[in-house]
Amino acid sequence: MFKRMLSAFGIGGPSVDTVLDSPHAVPGQAITGQVRVQGGSSDTEVGQVVLSLVVRAEDENDQDLLRLVVQQGVRVSAGRLVSIPFQLTLPHETPITAVGGTALPGIGVGVRTELVISGAPDKGDLDTVLVGPLPSQDGVLDAFGQLGFSFCGTEIEAGRLPGVPHELGFHQELEFFPPAQYASRVHRVRLTFVAKPDRLHVVLRPGAHAAPGTSGHLQLSHEEAQGTDWAAAISGWLTQVAGQGSANLAFAAQPGQLQGHHEQQRGLGMSGMGMGGSGMGGMGTGGAGMGGPGMGGPGMGGVLAAGAAGAVGGMVLGEVADEFFGDDE
Structure with a gap:
């Protein structure tokens, strides 16, 4: 019971790491990778694994370009690693954030991973995508x-x-x-x-x-x-x-x-x-x-x-x- 309660507060629960096959893309292109969920100290039922493509600009709130439910009903055993492949297509209107491989200042686009456990979302950090021009x-x-x-x-x-x-x-x-x-x-x-x-x-x-x-x-x-x-x-x-x-x-x-x-x-x-x-x-x-x-x-x-x-x-x-x-x- 105590372990389940700690897990509900994110203590001893699963951790998540998203790995992109390449951080470079252009508008309209599909990016691929894997969501790696590492089991914690007890078995956990993950209701949803959600990816969001987010644009972040200086002095502005993050804007979601799109959201994708990668998988539902994922059982993660204690201490075990679960890898989930994904493909995410950038909208054609995705802002340009890099030219010639050099990132532009004041703007960024990234993939954020979210685990929904017992109805509560747990958002991870942004994994940067360098979006070049078409x-x-x-x-x-x-x-x-x-x-x-x-x-x-x-x-x-x-x-x-x-x-x-x-x-x-x-x-x-x-x-x-x-x-x-x-x-x-x-x-x-x-x-x-x-x-x-x-x-x-x-x-x-x-x-x-x-x-x-x-x-x-x-x-x-x-x-x-x-x-x-x-x-x-x-x-x-x-x-x-x-x-x-x-x-x-x-x-x-x-x-x-x-x-x-x-x-x-x-x-x-x-x-x-x-x-x-x-x-x-x-x-x-x-x-x-x-x-x-x-x-x-x-x-x-x-x-x-x-x-x-x-x-x-x-x-x-x-x-x-x-x-x-x-x-x-």
Whole structure:
């Protein structure tokens, strides 16, 4: 009786350890591993073994991306080890937490294991998953590096973007300082990805005090995104936002208001523009030396890694781009 009572308070009861086959993943990918339950001093009936995929951001409560009951009714004998294999598929909207294998500051995604014993959940620690960008997102990020943007941080914002189908009730913002020639007119640029199995939504917004109508929204297939000249598209948008206070026509149409924010957004589907691949080349204005293909500059791995190391505030480390932006995502 005394042992059963101690077990109910977590004393002498089973312990749990979750082991991931790999800590690296991309949105939409399945991660695999094992939940290892080590028996305590007495036999225990575990009602449920539950896995949660959790996003954690600075100064924010943990947000559950998904929950999965791995197994029910598990009897764990005293002193015995029970291993339970699992497979957990990341939602396509999972925030990016690493680029080039380097973790971004201020945000994390992890797997939390929960044993439910006698109806009471016992939550374990987070096992970190480094979520890298999809290839279609990678091209956008690399263009930011080519153009001379500097990574300054990332946040999780509650609410949904208008005109964009969301699976989750929140979205990630990647924030950048613009190139030096635009710094006096555009304080920051915020980038949001909303990925789906077959499409990618890319939303660009200036800083908090930007004029209405200066946000840009483009949706296209993952294949089209990989063939798009993002450097030209982004530079054209930024030039018009800085110089005219209005969005690049390539990102124009269908204004709407972001929930919880007093600003406007515009969006246009890719199919109506004939903008796949080389068709994007004419979008950039070419202003301020920020042309499209063939221009030099660091990849996004160098820019984000510099921010992750604390080297932000307008500094882009071109010489370390290749080191940080290797093949490891």
